[in-house]
Amino acid sequence: MDTIIQQLFNAAQLGAVYALIALGYSMVYGIIRLINFAHGDIFMLGGFIGLLLTTRFGWMPFYLLLPLAMLLTALVGVAIERVAYRRLRNAQRMSVVITTLGVGIFLENLVRLTVGPETRQIPARLPSAPVVWLQQHLGAFVTWDKLLIILISLALMAILWLVVNRTLIGTAMRAVADNKDAVPLMGVNLNLVIAVTFAIGSALAAAGGIFYGQAYSIDPYMGIDLGWKAFIAAVIGGIGSIEGAVLGSFLLAGVEVITVAYLSSNLKNGIAFGLLILLLLVWPWGIMGKPTLKKV
Amino acid sequence: MSTQPQPEHAAPSPEPGPSRVRFWMVCALILALALPLQLSVDAGLFPDVLNPYYLHLLTIIGMNIILVASLNLLNGYLGEFALGHAGFMAVGAYTAALLATKALPSAAALPPVLGTCVILVVTLGGAMLMAAGIGYLIGLVTFKTVGDYLAIITLGFNMIIVNAIQNLDFVGGPRGFTGIPKNTNFLAVAVCALLTLGLLRNLIQSSFGRVWVSIRENAIAAELMGVSIARAKNWAFTIAAAFAGLAGGLWAQNQQFITPRSFDYIKTTEILVMLYLGGMASLSGSILGVVAYTLLMELLRNLLSAFAPQLAEWRMLISPLILIIIMLTRQTGLLGNREWRWLRPRQGA
Numbered sequence: 001m002d003t004i005i006q007q008l009f010n011a012a013q014l015g016a017v018y019a020l021i022a023l024g025y026s027m028v029y030g031i032i033r034l035i036n037f038a039h040g041d042i043f044m045l046g047g048f049i050g051l052l053l054t055t056r057f058g059w060m061p062f063y064l065l066l067p068l069a070m071l072l073t074a075l076v077g078v079a080i081e082r083v084a085y086r087r088l089r090n091a092q093r094m095s096v097v098i099t100t101l102g103v104g105i106f107l108e109n110l111v112r113l114t115v116g117p118e119t120r121q122i123p124a125r126l127p128s129a130p131v132v133w134l135q136q137h138l139g140a141f142v143t144w145d146k147l148l149i150i151l152i153s154l155a156l157m158a159i160l161w162l163v164v165n166r167t168l169i170g171t172a173m174r175a176v177a178d179n180k181d182a183v184p185l186m187g188v189n190l191n192l193v194i195a196v197t198f199a200i201g202s203a204l205a206a207a208g209g210i211f212y213g214q215a216y217s218i219d220p221y222m223g224i225d226l227g228w229k230a231f232i233a234a235v236i237g238g239i240g241s242i243e244g245a246v247l248g249s250f251l252l253a254g255v256e257v258i259t260v261a262y263l264s265s266n267l268k269n270g271i272a273f274g275l276l277i278l279l280l281l282v283w284p285w286g287i288m289g290k291p292t293l294k295k296v
Numbered sequence: 297m298s299t300q301p302q303p304e305h306a307a308p309s310p311e312p313g314p315s316r317v318r319f320w321m322v323c324a325l326i327l328a329l330a331l332p333l334q335l336s337v338d339a340g341l342f343p344d345v346l347n348p349y350y351l352h353l354l355t356i357i358g359m360n361i362i363l364v365a366s367l368n369l370l371n372g373y374l375g376e377f378a379l380g381h382a383g384f385m386a387v388g389a390y391t392a393a394l395l396a397t398k399a400l401p402s403a404a405a406l407p408p409v410l411g412t413c414v415i416l417v418v419t420l421g422g423a424m425l426m427a428a429g430i431g432y433l434i435g436l437v438t439f440k441t442v443g444d445y446l447a448i449i450t451l452g453f454n455m456i457i458v459n460a461i462q463n464l465d466f467v468g469g470p471r472g473f474t475g476i477p478k479n480t481n482f483l484a485v486a487v488c489a490l491l492t493l494g495l496l497r498n499l500i501q502s503s504f505g506r507v508w509v510s511i512r513e514n515a516i517a518a519e520l521m522g523v524s525i526a527r528a529k530n531w532a533f534t535i536a537a538a539f540a541g542l543a544g545g546l547w548a549q550n551q552q553f554i555t556p557r558s559f560d561y562i563k564t565t566e567i568l569v570m571l572y573l574g575g576m577a578s579l580s581g582s583i584l585g586v587v588a589y590t591l592l593m594e595l596l597r598n599l600l601s602a603f604a605p606q607l608a609e610w611r612m613l614i615s616p617l618i619l620i621i622i623m624l625t626r627q628t629g630l631l632g633n634r635e636w637r638w639l640r641p642r643q644g645a
Contacts (some may be wrong), residue, residue, distance in 0.1 A: 091627060
């Protein structure tokens with residue numbers, strides 16, 4: 001029983017990181033129908049910006065460090081959209097996708113060359129004592145940092161949900177997702193809406209990167225693996241849907257934790273991708289996605 | 297840049313007549329140059345001019361041409377976005393490596409030239425068959441989807457293949473496969489690359505292959521004309537996979553050491569960069585893209601290590617930058633939808 005609860009918390013922690021990345025994929029896809037393959041590397045960059053801040057500005061408390069890293073990464077995300085993607089917005093779909101691939105490799109190599117290829121750990125800034133209450137009542141050994149990561153992630157997702165569903169900019173984002181051509185005619189600044197989407201997605205990914213660096217470790221190529229996993233999660237949940245991205249992330253993390261705990265850690269990636277392919281075949285639009293019609 | 301010009305799809309209609317230089321003449325010329333080159337490098341003649349390094353570069357170019365041209369079949373002519381080419385290359389490489397080390401006798405036990413030829417034919421044939429078989433099975437699943445989802449699924453299969461090989465102990469698992477005999481040389485690669493180009497060229501111009509372009513242009517119209525879309529796509533996928541397997545088989549027997557990680561997503565991206573640099577739906581573009589990219593990378597390596605050795609690694613930033621710049625400025629690549637005249641078929645033939 002206690003190990004099951006512990007595994008549940010492990011899955012929730014991993015799922016929270018996946019969800020923070022998957023939301024960025026899903027939002028960008030929902031709005032401009034673009035698979036942003038560089039998003040996993042934005043997540044990696046967020047982790048390294050967090051590392052830089054913690055090592056250079058050691059006095060900075062976590063509640064300042066996290067928003068600052070999110071802000072910086074958001075700026076990078078917006079800059080990339082401005083420089084590399086905006087000009088291609090009306091081009092063939094695949095041209096943009098390939099550009100995002102290029103941006104991703106560029107970021108990986110840039111970090112590798114400037115920081116180094118080693119695996120690093122962000123110095124712990126969250127308390128790592130076990131949660132006494134859980135230990136006494138459920139017998140599960142869960143540390144505070146794990147619990148905090150899960151809770152802060154859920155809070156960020158709740159804020160995102162409020163922004164998308166309760167604010168003017170969120171309404172504009174949903175409108176663009178619905179009809180990109182009609183929205184500018186209504187006087188909405190399309191470029192601004194898209195920039196804000198990239199900013200939010202990048203900021204969430206940065207939070208994910210820092211959490212990942214606190215819980216595990218970071219290296220310049222982690223964006224490939226985790227980015228793909230998060231992307232799978234977004235697709236399983238139904239890409240373009242915020243609730244779907246979160247649901248898919250926790251589902252995928254659950255499957256992965258079970259695989260590692262009861263089968264073999266070598267099979268982790270194979271099973272994740274197998275699950276993706278299987279789900280796409282029986283459920284092409286994901287759990288919460290909307291089907292698109294094929295038009296003549 | 298609100299309205300991008302539509303890429304000039306469709307056949308280049310009013311073509312000038314084909315040139316007097318025919319495809320077979322180019323092949324004959326290349327082989328006539330390759331044979332003495334290979335022999336004199338092997339014999340160690342003129343070590344200053346005929347550096348084995350140049351031959352190695354040419355070998356790499358030849359193998360990359362096979363990879364890029366076969367991916368062009370899918371991404372250029374068929375107009376899908378397949379992202380798993382390195383996976384089929386891995387299948388070919390491991391099949392050829394297994395055949396060469398476990399099933400066949402070593403080349404030393406056979407008569408000198410003929411023995412190597414036999415080994416090459418068997419290993420490469422096995423690699424192509426295996427890759428084609430797996431490509432066929434994967435294609436059955438893959439082409440239930442289109443567009444973005446197809447890209448994801450092909451990439452997913454690439455990851456699964458790499459992951460599966462990592463879990464197979466008898467091929468070395470994550471440590472890699474060592475001790476593969478060196479059966480491939482530049483001459484073999486040149487012959488294979490020319491055969492690939494010739495086959496693909498004829499296929500694409502045949503009625504069998506024109507179906508692919510018709511699907512790219514308008515799948516629904518093609519279907520109304522009686523084209524079985526699923527079958528045509530699966531054929532393209534199987535053929536492309538077979539050639540990727542061929543390149544993998546050559547690769548394994550040239551490098552003599554392969555690891556699963558060298559066939560992951562990064563390799564696929566490298567193939568894509570060369571493909572898009574050269575241009576979509578153009579075999580001439582595939583050749584040009586590979587040559588230009590490989591030479592550029594080597595030039596940068598040499599220049600940087602000569603003048604700024606501390607910056608030598610920074611060339612890794614150049615390749616993604618090239619990709620981004622091509623996409624921003626010239627989306628059809630250097631030779632998109634165009635062919636050199638000697639690669640076009642004869643009119644009315």
